Amino acid sequence: MALRMWASSTANALRISRSTNNSQLSLTRCFSSVLDGLKYATSHEWVKHEGDVATIGITDHAQDHLGELVFVELPEIGATITKGGPFGAVESVKATSDVNSPISGEVVEVNSSLSDSPGSINTSPYAEGWMIKLKPSSPTELNSLMNPAEYTKFCEDEDAAH
Amino acid sequence: MTLPLARNIRLPLMNLLRLKGLPILQQLHIEERLLRTSLDNWCIINDGTDALTTVMGISGKPLELLELEFVIQDEIPVIRRFTGGGTVIVDQGTIFVTFICNKDVIPTVQPYPRPIMNWSSLLYKEIFEGIGDFHLRENGTFMKLQDACYQLALDYVFGDRKFGGNAQSITKNRWIHHTSFLWNYDVKSMAYLKLPLRAPTYRSVCSLFSYLSFVFLFLYITCID
Numbered sequence: 073m074a075l076r077m078w079a080s081s082t083a084n085a086l087r088i089s090r091s092t093n094n095s096q097l098s099l100t101r102c103f104s105s106v107l108d109g110l111k112y113a114t115s116h117e118w119v120k121h122e123g124d125v126a127t128i129g130i131t132d133h134a135q136d137h138l139g140e141l142v143f144v145e146l147p148e149i150g151a152t153i154t155k156g157g158p159f160g161a162v163e164s165v166k167a168t169s170d171v172n173s174p175i176s177g178e179v180v181e182v183n184s185s186l187s188d189s190p191g192s193i194n195t196s197p198y199a200e201g202w203m204i205k206l207k208p209s210s211p212t213e214l215n216s217l218m219n220p221a222e223y224t225k226f227c228e229d230e231d232a233a234h
Numbered sequence: 235m236t237l238p239l240a241r242n243i244r245l246p247l248m249n250l251l252r253l254k255g256l257p258i259l260q261q262l263h264i265e266e267r268l269l270r271t272s273l274d275n276w277c278i279i280n281d282g283t284d285a286l287t288t289v290m291g292i293s294g295k296p297l298e299l300l301e302l303e304f305v306i307q308d309e310i311p312v313i314r315r316f317t318g319g320g321t322v323i324v325d326q327g328t329i330f331v332t333f334i335c336n337k338d339v340i341p342t343v344q345p346y347p348r349p350i351m352n353w354s355s356l357l358y359k360e361i362f363e364g365i366g367d368f369h370l371r372e373n374g375t376f377m378k379l380q381d382a383c384y385q386l387a388l389d390y391v392f393g394d395r396k397f398g399g400n401a402q403s404i405t406k407n408r409w410i411h412h413t414s415f416l417w418n419y420d421v422k423s424m425a426y427l428k429l430p431l432r433a434p435t436y437r438s439v440c441s442l443f444s445y446l447s448f449v450f451l452f453l454y455i456t457c458i459d
Contacts, residue, residue, distance in 0.1 A: 115406055137346040143293035143318075158406065161292075166319040166388075167347040167402035181314050234344045 101116045104133035104227060107198045111214055112223035113174035115156075118198065121214055125180065129161070129202045130171060133227045135194045136163040144186040144193065146204060155213050159204060162193065175213040177206030246275045246339035253280040258287050258324055259313055261332075266316050268334050269403065275339055278332040278412075281362045283324050287311045288426060289414075291319040291401060298428065305426050317412065321400030323426055327418030334410045345409050347402055351388045354411055358390060366392035 110118045116134035120127045135141065143163035153159045158170040159179070182204050186192060193201035208214075218226060253261070261280050268276050287310065290299055294314055296432045305312060324330075333354065337345040343353045355370045362368040371391040389396045390413065398415040 137344065137348075139347060142342070145292075156406070163318040164347060165294050166291075166317075166400065168316065168318045169404040169406060170406055172406050230344070234342055234349065 090097060104131070104136050104225075105198075106220045106224045108220050110198070111217035111219065112226075113172070114215055114226065115172045115174075117172060117174050119174045119214065119217060121208070121211070124207055126175060126177065126206045126208050126214075127202050127231070128159075128173060128175075128204050128206060129197055130193060131223075132197045135197050135201070135234065137169070138162065138169060140165055140192050141190040144190045146182040146184075146186065147179050149179050153177055153179060153204075153206060155210070162190070171203065173204075173206070174217055175206065175208050176210050177208040179204055180207050181205040204221070246335055248275040248277045248333075248335075251276060251278045253278065255282050255284050255326065256280050257285070258283040258289060258330070259311070261330060262289075262313065262315050265334065265410060265412065266403075267330055269405065269408055271335070271336070273336070275336060276332070276334040278330070280332075281332040282326040282328060283330070284326070285311065286323065286325045286420075286423060287313060288321060288323050289313045289315055290321045292316060293318070294321055301426055308426075310426055311395060315401070317401035317403040317410065320399065321427060322399045322414050324414055325380045325417070325420065325423065327420070329415045329417045330412065331415065332410065332412035333410065337404075337407050337409060345404050347404075349389065350402060350404075350409060350411050351400070354413075355388075355390070362392075368392055371396070 106112070106145075107118070110120050112131065113116050116131045118129055118131050130138075141162050141164050145161040145163075147153065148161050151159070153173040153176060155174065155176045156172055159173045160171045161168050162171060183202050186203065187202070189200075193203070195201070258280075261278070261283070265278065268274075268278075281441075288300060288305065288313065290296070292314060296302060296312060300312065304310075304432065341352060343349045350399075351370060355368075359368055369391060370388045371394065372388065390398050390400065398413050400413040402409060402411045405411075
């Protein structure tokens with residue numbers, strides 16, 4: 073864990089990046105990556121707000137700490153989700169973890185491919201590993217979430233504290 | 235555990251619930267309710283359960299994990315619990331130990347599987363001191379898939395032998411870590427379990443002597459996860 077923290081800090085300081093299909097990744101794959109253009113919750117979920125739909129998943133930091141995911145539980149379409157409340161769960165080796173919604177809204181779509189490929193969250197947490205899409209009921213809730221720089225610091229502080 | 239030893243471990247204040255022979259389904263109901271509705275920290279110890287029972291993890295599939303013909307024939311109860319992990323078969327000879335904690339009560343422990351087990355292993359290391367070579371052991375090989383680095387499962391072992399199954403559930407503000415220790419067991423019970431599809435690597439490197447001497451114990455224990 074100490075080596076990971078040192079490596080992450082070093083990568084941040086040196087602005088190390090790698091060429092990937094997604095040019096917005098700011099860190100190498102083996103360190104937790106943070107994507108520009110998203111908002112982040114302290115419980116390590118991300119939100120991408122486009123028009124009247126918000127896409128939600130868990131961050132690279134979260135999937136990295138959880139380990140290989142083997143099962144994903146998602147809500148029903150039409151379910152009402154409350155900010156900060158759980159909307160599903162993921163199972164990594166030996167552990168289930170609640171996934172909490174950063175914002176309130178109605179579920180309009182779920183990523184059904186995760187039932188057969190839960191590992192997509194590990195390999196592509198910000199793209200193929202998206203979990204649900206919401207119709208936000210209070211878009212202003214997005215203002216209370218962290219931007220990428222704030223979330224990066226939050227993760228570093230959290231890892232350093234343990 | 236004596237108090238002087240306890241001071242060396244960062245332990246939160248816990249409510250202790252000691253049970254004997256409580257059915258495992260009731261135990262799991264209590265645990266989930268305490269996890270989701272209580273604000274206190276808990277340690278639950280159940281000395282055996284009332285009847286032979288199979289308990290699967292949250293995503294367990296009976297067809298893959300159980301010898302259904304025998305399970306149905308012998309009317310063995312099958313439970314799917316709310317935590318992750320593999321399948322265990324428990325009975326009066328199993329000792330269950332559970333910790334339920336608020337996520338910030340132990341400052342050095344992040345609410346993720348590995349940090350939680352690293353903390354719990356410190357406690358058990360004190361408990362098992364002088365009994366055997368207790369430690370945590372990686373379950374499997376460290377794999378890299380498309381440049382992603384995965385953490386591995388951890389097991390409690392004496393030497394290179396697993397002696398209990400464990401699992402966890404993590405909510406927004408709390409976590410639970412529960413373990414079933416094979417204090418005593420009936421080797422015939424393993425007939426109800428199928429070997430897991432994913433076998434830990436240390437199984438393949440066991441010496442022939444170890445395999446022959448401990449074949450039933452080893453296969454039974456590795457069926458837990």
